[in-house]
Amino acid sequence: MSQLRDLFVTRVYEASLTGERGFDGFNAELEQACHMLADEDRAGRAWCKVNAYGGYTSYASLDDLPQRATVFGMLKKRLDKHAARFAEGLDLELGARGRLVLDSLWVNLLKPGGAHSGHIHPHSVLSGTIYVVVPPGAGALRLEDPRLPMMMAAPRRRANAPESVRSFVDLTPAPGTVFMWESWLRHEVLANAARTPRLSVSFNYAWR
Numbered sequence: 589m590s591q592l593r594d595l596f597v598t599r600v601y602e603a604s605l606t607g608e609r610g611f612d613g614f615n616a617e618l619e620q621a622c623h624m625l626a627d628e629d630r631a632g633r634a635w636c637k638v639n640a641y642g643g644y645t646s647y648a649s650l651d652d653l654p655q656r657a658t659v660f661g662m663l664k665k666r667l668d669k670h671a672a673r674f675a676e677g678l679d680l681e682l683g684a685r686g687r688l689v690l691d692s693l694w695v696n697l698l699k700p701g702g703a704h705s706g707h708i709h710p711h712s713v714l715s716g717t718i719y720v721v722v723p724p725g726a727g728a729l730r731l732e733d734p735r736l737p738m739m740m741a742a743p744r745r746r747a748n749a750p751e752s753v754r755s756f757v758d759l760t761p762a763p764g765t766v767f768m769w770e771s772w773l774r775h776e777v778l779a780n781a782a783r784t785p786r787l788s789v790s791f792n793y794a795w796r
Contacts (some may be wrong), residue, residue, distance in 0.1 A: 594752070598734065601674040601768035602759075605666060605718070615763060617659045619720050622695045622787055624657075625650065642702020643785060647694040654693065663718065663789065664690055667766070671714055671793050674768050680713075682795065688713060691794035698786045703727060704777035712792035716768030719761040720789065723782035728758040729767060732774040761788075 605611055625632070625646050632649035635641070639648075646653070653660040671688050682688065691712060698704070709715040717729065733739075733755045745754055758778070759767055769775065771792065780786050 598731075598773060599674075599678060599770075600731065600759075600773075601670065601677065601716070601766070603670050603673075603766045603768075604762070604764045605766065606762075606764040608666075611764060614659070614662065615720060618663060618789070619787060621657045621659050622697065622720060622789065625653075625695050626697050641704075642780070643699040644697040645694060647692075647696075647790075650694070651692060653695070654690075660693060660789075664693065667716075667718070667791060670766055670768060671716075674714060678770070686795055688793040689796045691792045693789065693791045696786075696788045696790055698727065698777065698780045698788075700780050700783055700785070702786075703779040706730075706732060706774050706776040708774050709771040709792050711794065712771035713795050714768055714793040715771040715773075715791065716766060717761075717788045717790045719763055719765045719787075721785070721787035722761055722763055722765075723784045723786065725780070725782040726786035727778035727780045728760045730776045730778055731757045731759065731769065732776075734773060736774075 605614075608614075626644040629644070629646055629649055632646045633644060635648040636644055650656065654664045655661070667690065671690075675682065675688055680688075696704075696717075736755055739755075751757055761767065
């Protein structure tokens with residue numbers, strides 16, 4: 589008798605805000621706020637130019653979005669609930685007084701042809717993205733098996749291998765989709781093949 593056991597599973601959280609009351613209005617307000625930042629944040633645009641970012645991000649310039657615009661504060665409340673659910677699903681022991689706190693929140697406006705190469709989010713516990721505008725052909729989120737650097741002599745997975753054993757998994761979002769993962773998980777954004785920008789808001793949660 590033999591068996592296969594799943595050990596050291598990498599969990600990814602997925603949810604959608606589209607079923608929530610007033611989503612269309614909320615998403616439209618969020619889109620407007622993101623474009624406002626892209627127009628007014630000179631420091632952010634300068635950083636994007638220096639670092640060859642294919643569009644606009646507030647990552648390196650603004651750290652007060654929930655205080656800067658009401659809609660980002662509303663978004664924080666929604667994300668806090670999803671982060672708590674994900675932490676519970678991960679069986680995280682946060683301690684009697686410990687909790688996960690939204691540590692950073694930033695806008696990503698990825699123009700056609702823009703991409704974001706593979707990276708992790710150090711000093712955080714959970715990371716994720718909520719998608720605001722996703723035109724047809726917009727770049728997917730690609731997640732990488734964290735063991736990949738240690739598979740030096742391993743053959744490739746079959747083309748029809750189940751998602752749970754692939755080396756890379758591409759997740760295609762829609763407006764209102766929330767993806768969340770543990771911050772050590774390497775990920776990238778594939779090139780935006782759409783004719784219009786792809787708009788999202790990314791975030792990190794830290795243990796405090």
